Amino acid sequence: MSQLSKAEQKRQAREEELIDLAVEIIANEGPGSLTLEKLTSRSAYSKGTIYNHFSSKEDCLSALCCRAVSSIMTFFQQAVEFDGNLREKALAIHYAYQLYSRIHPTLFQVVLISKSPGVRDKTSDKRVECMDLLENQINDVSDSMFQHALQQGEINNPHVSVETASFANWAMSFGTLALASSAAEATAVSRLDQETILLNNVNLLLDGMGWSPLSSEWDYCDSWKRIAEHLKPLATHHTNNTHD
Amino acid sequence: MSQLSKAEQKRQAREEELIDLAVEIIANEGPGSLTLEKLTSRSAYSKGTIYNHFSSKEDCLSALCCRAVSSIMTFFQQAVEFDGNLREKALAIHYAYQLYSRIHPTLFQVVLISKSPGVRDKTSDKRVECMDLLENQINDVSDSMFQHALQQGEINNPHVSVETASFANWAMSFGTLALASSAAEATAVSRLDQETILLNNVNLLLDGMGWSPLSSEWDYCDSWKRIAEHLKPLATHHTNNTHD
DNA sequence: ACCTGAACACCGTTCAAGT
DNA sequence: ACCTGAACACCGTTCAAGT
16 A cells, blocks of 8 residues: 555655645735646646646645645644643644744635635545545544543533534634734734734633633743744744745 | 715615625625626626726625625624623624624625735725725724623723733634634534534633623523524524525 | 727636647 | 647636717
8 A cells, every 4th residue: 555656656746746836826926826827837747737636726725725734733743742731732732823824824724715615616535535634633633632631630611522622722723813814904903912812812712611720820921932932943944935 | 975976876776786796696606706707797787897896806805895794793783782791792793793604604704805915905995995994893893892891890800901802702703603614514513513612612712701700600501592582583684595 | 987898818627639 | 548738618807999
């Protein structure tokens, strides 16, 4: 299964090359201006070959989504290694998510775009499968975090289950970052401190779950700074973007 | 100022007519398939006239965004009239937001799309002004709610300001609804009870702010049902959609 | 002043012909 | 088996000609 034919290896290498190129296009010109025409003319290949890799423009967008979620996953893996209590580890994951959304704002957008019907519908079955697989991996990271917190009694609240907590946590993070990156000029966003906006929102939520130590009992601002330090390698290493 | 010439009245009526048509198109075929070509051919007017109303395809999308936000505003105005304590009024607004996102899922999407750079950039100045104005109105509703709660001591937390609370509240609502509507097939979403998903998330957040009565001290599930009853007229009256 | 539709450039997708 | 690029339908945007 892991033994790939030479032809297949070449094919996969080319697909990576094309995705790299597509990433460059959306980073510089936005997700809306990705066209397979552009991708063709800027690559060394012909229209037919492009369509050999991507069954449609939307399938290409979904390939970018897979790339994005996969990167986010490696960010998360770095984050959980932060040395601290469980709630701090959770904060580290949020920080990693924010970091990704700021290093690759357009790829961050693409993740939502690809999941919307109309794009998903025009994505090849093989790719949809890949997206769902990656999404489940991300999900598992989040779930297992809350599982631990509940088991160890750090969250002590009969109304909080793994499923509800995990989703509320994701919704808050996603909502905050989506609004901060897409509606950055909005008064409601611009009047806030961009450095701690996510920390504040998440702290309110986790306090509401009763995840101890509560923010009144612990200096999470300091944690946030230490997390930033811990994840600095990701921030510097991945900044090979031309535009944003 | 409010005295419009006959020509201007006619122009505005036609614009409403075109926006109605565009709403119909995106409701049935998704925001991605709105084209000015389609809008032209399904309307009684020519390309030139369409471009007389919308400076670009993106400007047309932004017109839909204005329509959406304006409708959301009227939903909110119904919501604040719910007879209950302040936290229940806040819940009523969330309920109204959810109701809108379910009655007009594609218009709900369009609001985020229009605020993204690349769409906003291609929107006429006049329309951008209109969008910002409406957004501020929505903002004011949210802000004044938290202002009241803080003044009356129902939120008693030195770390919570109007600005931070208002944004956290918006982010949670938006994040929850965006994920629930765009990523409905995702495991993290589908495994939850769709009826109370938003109520649960918001309750956790408002508990975290210390907004009394806390969810442990009050039956907000019951409030949620009463709010649904209060807003029923909106649900039935506005369901004139063909597809979703 | 406003409306019309031809015109053109660009894009998505297919497929016959070539290797 | 895979690659190529011509071909065609569709779309965004402009603008000369018409009222």
